[in-house]
Amino acid sequence: MGADNSTASADATTGDDALLAVDEVVKAFGGLVAVDGASFDVERESITGLIGPNGAGKSTLFNCITGVHGPESGSVRLNGDEIQGLSPTEVARCGVGRTFQTPKTFRGMTVRENLAFAATNQTGERALGPLLQSGTVRSEEHEVQTRVDETLEFLELDHLADDYGSALSGGQRKLLELGRVLMMDPEIILLDEPVAGVNPSLTDDLLRRLEELNDHGRTILFIEHDMDIVMQHCDRVVVMHNGTTLASGAPDIVQNDERVVEAYLGGYA
Amino acid sequence: MGLDTFLQAVVSGLIEGSVIAVGAVGLTLSYGVTRFINFAYGEFLTYGAYLTVFLAGGLFGVSLPLPAAAVVATVVVGALGVAVSRTFFEPISDRGALPLLITSIGVSFILRNLLQGWVGVDARQLPIPLLRRQDYFGLFRLTHLELGVIAASVVTMLTIHLLLQRTMLGKRMRATSGNRSLAKTAGIDTTSVIRQTWFLSAAAGALAGVLYAVLFSPFRPGVGFEYLIVIFAATLLGGIGRPYGAMLGAFCIGLAMNFGSTYLSANYTRAYAFLILVGVLLLKPEGIRGGEF
Amino acid sequence: MALLTGWAAFVVGVATIACIYGLLTLGLNVHYGYTGLLNFGHVAFFAAGAYAAAILTMPPPSTVTNASYTVGFNLPMPWGFPVSLAAATLVGGALAALIGATSIRLGTHYLAIATFALAGVFSDVLVNEAWLTNGSFGMNSVPKPGQAALGPDRWQLAYLAFSLLSLLAVYLLVERVLDAPFGRLLKGVRESEDAAKMLGKNTTLVKLKSFVIGGMIAGFAGGVYAHYIGSVVTAQFVPQVTFTVWAAMLLGGAASNTGAVVGAVLVMTFEESTRFITTVYDWMQATLPDALSGLLPAIFGPLPNNPSFIPSMRFVIVGLLFVLVVRYRAEGLLGDPAEIEALGEEEGSE
Numbered sequence: 001m002g003a004d005n006s007t008a009s010a011d012a013t014t015g016d017d018a019l020l021a022v023d024e025v026v027k028a029f030g031g032l033v034a035v036d037g038a039s040f041d042v043e044r045e046s047i048t049g050l051i052g053p054n055g056a057g058k059s060t061l062f063n064c065i066t067g068v069h070g071p072e073s074g075s076v077r078l079n080g081d082e083i084q085g086l087s088p089t090e091v092a093r094c095g096v097g098r099t100f101q102t103p104k105t106f107r108g109m110t111v112r113e114n115l116a117f118a119a120t121n122q123t124g125e126r127a128l129g130p131l132l133q134s135g136t137v138r139s140e141e142h143e144v145q146t147r148v149d150e151t152l153e154f155l156e157l158d159h160l161a162d163d164y165g166s167a168l169s170g171g172q173r174k175l176l177e178l179g180r181v182l183m184m185d186p187e188i189i190l191l192d193e194p195v196a197g198v199n200p201s202l203t204d205d206l207l208r209r210l211e212e213l214n215d216h217g218r219t220i221l222f223i224e225h226d227m228d229i230v231m232q233h234c235d236r237v238v239v240m241h242n243g244t245t246l247a248s249g250a251p252d253i254v255q256n257d258e259r260v261v262e263a264y265l266g267g268y269a
Numbered sequence: 270m271g272l273d274t275f276l277q278a279v280v281s282g283l284i285e286g287s288v289i290a291v292g293a294v295g296l297t298l299s300y301g302v303t304r305f306i307n308f309a310y311g312e313f314l315t316y317g318a319y320l321t322v323f324l325a326g327g328l329f330g331v332s333l334p335l336p337a338a339a340v341v342a343t344v345v346v347g348a349l350g351v352a353v354s355r356t357f358f359e360p361i362s363d364r365g366a367l368p369l370l371i372t373s374i375g376v377s378f379i380l381r382n383l384l385q386g387w388v389g390v391d392a393r394q395l396p397i398p399l400l401r402r403q404d405y406f407g408l409f410r411l412t413h414l415e416l417g418v419i420a421a422s423v424v425t426m427l428t429i430h431l432l433l434q435r436t437m438l439g440k441r442m443r444a445t446s447g448n449r450s451l452a453k454t455a456g457i458d459t460t461s462v463i464r465q466t467w468f469l470s471a472a473a474g475a476l477a478g479v480l481y482a483v484l485f486s487p488f489r490p491g492v493g494f495e496y497l498i499v500i501f502a503a504t505l506l507g508g509i510g511r512p513y514g515a516m517l518g519a520f521c522i523g524l525a526m527n528f529g530s531t532y533l534s535a536n537y538t539r540a541y542a543f544l545i546l547v548g549v550l551l552l553k554p555e556g557i558r559g560g561e562f
Numbered sequence: 563m564a565l566l567t568g569w570a571a572f573v574v575g576v577a578t579i580a581c582i583y584g585l586l587t588l589g590l591n592v593h594y595g596y597t598g599l600l601n602f603g604h605v606a607f608f609a610a611g612a613y614a615a616a617i618l619t620m621p622p623p624s625t626v627t628n629a630s631y632t633v634g635f636n637l638p639m640p641w642g643f644p645v646s647l648a649a650a651t652l653v654g655g656a657l658a659a660l661i662g663a664t665s666i667r668l669g670t671h672y673l674a675i676a677t678f679a680l681a682g683v684f685s686d687v688l689v690n691e692a693w694l695t696n697g698s699f700g701m702n703s704v705p706k707p708g709q710a711a712l713g714p715d716r717w718q719l720a721y722l723a724f725s726l727l728s729l730l731a732v733y734l735l736v737e738r739v740l741d742a743p744f745g746r747l748l749k750g751v752r753e754s755e756d757a758a759k760m761l762g763k764n765t766t767l768v769k770l771k772s773f774v775i776g777g778m779i780a781g782f783a784g785g786v787y788a789h790y791i792g793s794v795v796t797a798q799f800v801p802q803v804t805f806t807v808w809a810a811m812l813l814g815g816a817a818s819n820t821g822a823v824v825g826a827v828l829v830m831t832f833e834e835s836t837r838f839i840t841t842v843y844d845w846m847q848a849t850l851p852d853a854l855s856g857l858l859p860a861i862f863g864p865l866p867n868n869p870s871f872i873p874s875m876r877f878v879i880v881g882l883l884f885v886l887v888v889r890y891r892a893e894g895l896l897g898d899p900a901e902i903e904a905l906g907e908e909e910g911s912e
Binding site for chain 1: 735738739741742743744746747749750752753754756757758759760761762763764765771775900901902903905
């Protein structure tokens with residue numbers, strides 16, 4: 001993995017194997033600059049942690065990557081193709097899956113429906129599909145339900161399959177949202193504080209699932225506050241502070257970077 | 270059609286704008302603290318107008334002079350607003366905006382049809398004499414009543430301005446409007462603030478109804494519900510929940526309606542109000558989209 | 563010719579109207595129940611369909627008294643009938659596409675206002691463009707297909723059968739389409755647009771499709787209505803229609819197609835029955851023994867004696883229905899409580 005030989009650096013090192021490349025992204029709201037020239041890479045098949053104090057601009061940066069906000073300047077590339085300025089729908093279709101800090105569960109739908117919704121390219125989603133191509137729709141739906149079952153099993157949510165989203169606990173909602181993203185089968189998964197507010201046993205569970213996914217070749221970028229988690233589970237760490245990326249690299253190297261210690265980690269000591 | 274027509278359209282627009290402004294401010298005030306769009310608001314206009322007719326026409330035994338009748342009607346409808354809130358809206362206030370909005374439709378049906386069942390659908394009008402328009406500076410013509418409407422509207426808006434900026438109630442209203450749970454934590458009795466706001470909102474609606482009735486008699490029980498579109502347009506144009514925006518929006522809508530009527534076709538007065546609104550929504554959707562206030 | 567009399571005529575009439583409102587409610591249910599779109603202008607699609615049918619089938623203006631309309635395509639019956647209904651469906655859908663294209667991106671409350679207002683503007687158009695619609699005088703010679711051959715009574719029954727079949731067909735179609743992934747797509751958009759977007763769904767397009775489908779169903783209902791009543795007048799297409807349909811949907815249970823039909827039947831039966839209140843009153847007064855003859859006037863005497871009293875009270879009840887269903891049984895008669903509870907909630911923090 002490229003993570004092993006990378007060095008802590010304020011500049012993005014454009015690795016050969018960068019799946020997602022964020023370059024000098026700037027986003028301002030009115031006079032307030034929330035993201036001020038953030039740059040980093042996410043390497044293919046890595047788990048990358050995005051850390052930084054509250055207000056560092058992490059979630060805003062996520063929003064810039066996923067098309068919620070169009071950045072003022074800078075670029076976001078996926079597999080070398082620019083995706084900044086695309087709509088959230090288009091970004092998702094390019095292969096970027098994303099969860100929210102507060103899960104946006106479909107509360108009036110069952111867990112099963114939540115997951116099945118996320119499957120892509122469903123013929124049955126066209127209004128006339130169920131009427132004109134009922135055979136295709138049925139066989140596709142069968143496939144979708146099989147994948148739903150697999151996802152339920154993987155996340156150990158099978159016992160909740162027919163419960164409504166509104167009946168789930170906060171932690172279960174986070175799992176479900178991860179499941180929805182998996183159903184999309186994206187190239188990269190962006191998770192906004194996946195374990196915040198999740199009880200400790202479920203947290204370990206969830207982190208194990210993430211590593212397992214990574215072992216199967218998934219690329220993951222997640223925002224996290226807890227240093228221990230980041231250090232333990234990430235191949236690479238990106239540190240944000242005041243809207244910029246301060247440093248990036250392997251956890252132990254970043255951990256010892258002076259600027260990082262000063263700006264962020266110092267606060268924890 | 271020269272300068273004269275143009276000026277007269279401006280004047281008519283400003284007159285109608287003053288009526289709309291009173292109505293829009295009332296609607297927007299209640300949205301500020303209740304966070305739902307009250308489709309029953311039009312009935313406050315209707316009740317204001319009818320109550321004034323009855324009070325001035327001696328239905329309750331005494332014939333009050335018109336201004337006194339208007340004041341009494343405004344206060345009574347204000348109280349009605351509080352009663353409506355306590356009966357229909359407070360019991361479901363923790364259920365989110367959608368149930369409140371849908372309930373307000375039901376409330377508008379109840380109020381409008383109770384009145385109509387009682388008084389019938391015949392048109393009514395205020396006991397006001399036909400006045401000749403007087404010439405001002407050789408530029409435009411106005412009746413005394415129209416001047417009165419503008420004056421009443423200006424006074425109302427000044428009052429609301431002072432109330433919001435200079436009184437404790439205004440402060441509490443603004444705090445509740447900004448963040449209700451925070452206001453509650455800060456020790457503000459938000460229930461009482463909400464009720465007081467309902468009073469103000471309904472009273473403003475009633476006054477708008479009276480002013481409307483002064484200008485555009487005769488009217489029927491559907492008057493407020495039909496005028497709702499115009500008030501919505503002004504309210505949204507100014508940014509819902511923002512009293513000063515509503516005032517500004519009202520004059521824009523008033524002018525648009527009267528210019529449209531003068532220069533295009535008098536058949537589509539409401540449509541002009543609405544086309545402006547749709548235009549704004551399309552061109553600047555972020556500015557006034559749902560959930561932002 | 564023996565006209566259907568008494569209860570039979572009443573039942574047939576109510577059943578036909580209930581079918582038409584059942585269609586309207588199914589359409590609205592696609593909008594609100596499935597997609598969460600607050601459509602407060604449903605009557606416009608209904609009117610668009612009715613007028614489309616009328617304009618296509620009305621005889622030429624020269625043969626009609628008080629005609630100010632200039633086009634009447636005079637499609638011959640019976641083959642003109644399906645064409646007319648197809649056109650009504652398309653025009654309803656087209657109007658929905660037009661309104662949807664301008665407003666569908668708006669947040670829920672704004673959409674409510676926009677649809678409410680656009681329906682108002684549309685009704686202004688119907689009143690004012692007399693060259694097309696004959697203005698507020700209305701188009702009063704819309705053919706009733708088959709009436710000449712069947713005679714009034716049998717035609718009433720035949721048209722009821724046709725309306726029932728139409729309702730059944732649309733019900734089955736809607737169930738089929740919404741039971742498929744398409745229905746799941748609509749519901750997801752209803753639950754959280756942000757999440758749906760992040761999962762790669764084009765939510766604007768989804769909402770527009772939903773809007774058009776519901777509009778088409780309402781347009782179709784308008785066509786069925788026009789040929790049933792035989793006349794299309796602007797005064798029939800008031801906001802009350804929209805909200806009566808809303809009451810039916812809420813009562814039956816949002817997001818339940820069966821509920822939509824049941825709600826429509828109940829609300830229309832109630833509304834139509836109130837016509838008979840005075841008859842029942844007179845009958846009771848005549849039946850009561852003399853000693854009690856003062857009873858009814860004593861109870862009901864203080865009520866205002868004007869002709870709009872009972873029609874008004876009908877809508878007071880409709881209004882109460884809104885209030886009571888929302889407060890005490892948000893899922894209506896046949897809705898799913900868990901689903902409707904979530905429908906009322908605001909979307910979580912951004």
